Amino acid sequence: MQTVLSIAGFDPSSGAGVPADLMVFAAHGLFGTSAITSLTVQSTVGVRASEPVSPEILRQTLDCLHSDLPPAGVKVGMLGTAGIVATVAEYLEKLRTLSDNIPVVVDPVIRSSSGRELLDSSGVRLLRDRLLPLASWVTPNLDELSLLAGAPVSGPEEVVAAARALQLQYPRLTVVATGGHLERPDDLLLVPGREPQWLRGERIESNSTHGTGCAFSSALLSRLVMGDDPLVAATKAKEYVAEGIRRAAPLGDGNGPLDLLWPLR
Numbered sequence: 001m002q003t004v005l006s007i008a009g010f011d012p013s014s015g016a017g018v019p020a021d022l023m024v025f026a027a028h029g030l031f032g033t034s035a036i037t038s039l040t041v042q043s044t045v046g047v048r049a050s051e052p053v054s055p056e057i058l059r060q061t062l063d064c065l066h067s068d069l070p071p072a073g074v075k076v077g078m079l080g081t082a083g084i085v086a087t088v089a090e091y092l093e094k095l096r097t098l099s100d101n102i103p104v105v106v107d108p109v110i111r112s113s114s115g116r117e118l119l120d121s122s123g124v125r126l127l128r129d130r131l132l133p134l135a136s137w138v139t140p141n142l143d144e145l146s147l148l149a150g151a152p153v154s155g156p157e158e159v160v161a162a163a164r165a166l167q168l169q170y171p172r173l174t175v176v177a178t179g180g181h182l183e184r185p186d187d188l189l190l191v192p193g194r195e196p197q198w199l200r201g202e203r204i205e206s207n208s209t210h211g212t213g214c215a216f217s218s219a220l221l222s223r224l225v226m227g228d229d230p231l232v233a234a235t236k237a238k239e240y241v242a243e244g245i246r247r248a249a250p251l252g253d254g255n256g257p258l259d260l261l262w263p264l265r
Contacts, residue, residue: 008077044252
């Protein structure tokens with residue numbers, strides 16, 4: 001059994017962040033470990049507060065896990081502060097000296113779906129300057145893509161242009177721009193050296209959509225560790241999330257969680 005690592009925030013409602021990532025890894029037959037970057041106060045209704053862990057505790061956690069359970073892949077989610085971004089970048093730099101083939105998927109969590117800021121401006125700058133050059137994949141939604149590429153994004157043509165602009169900055173980076181906010185929820189896959197490919201989606205009427213970005217990035221990492229090529233990995237991850245929405249039982253008073261363990265049922 002291969003080990004995969006989630007570096008992300010803790011969602012006590014288990015719809016997103018580390019608890020969700022671990023369920024996604026388990027659903028794909030992988031053993032998940034985790035390094036928590038921030039404690040949050042949230043439910044299906046939204047995020048009320050967050051408290052970052054100290055960079056030193058995070059550094060110790062990453063070193064401790066790596067010495068005993070080195071990962072075959074890494075998913076990076078919510079980071080919260082510039083100090084945490086720097087600590088994660090230091091870890092990934094060490095990881096790259098050991099192997100340049102370990103997939104690192106960054107889900108650039110900058111704001112919650114309820115609008116709360118989850119990464120400050122200095123953290124976003126460090127994300128661009130130090131973290132993305134070490135990543136192999138990035139999975140922004142349209143708002144995150146616009147912020148990272150420095151270009152407005154609303155329709156499909158702008159998605160392609162912004163993804164190309166982002167890849168020009170990071171030539172080794174594969175971009176999956178998730179299009180849940182488009183009229184038709186198609187995702188754009190841009191692999192270095194290839195033409196853009198649209199992954200067709202369908203609008204599923206459901207309130208069980210909390211943590212879709214977390215689930216997609218973790219499922220994508222899982223498929224890459226399992227040996228899928230980029231198109232298959234992204235397609236399978238999208239199908240996994242869609243089925244998780246379809247099978248979800250309604251929970252909570254807001255946007256409830258997906259059924260992340262559906263492949264095991």
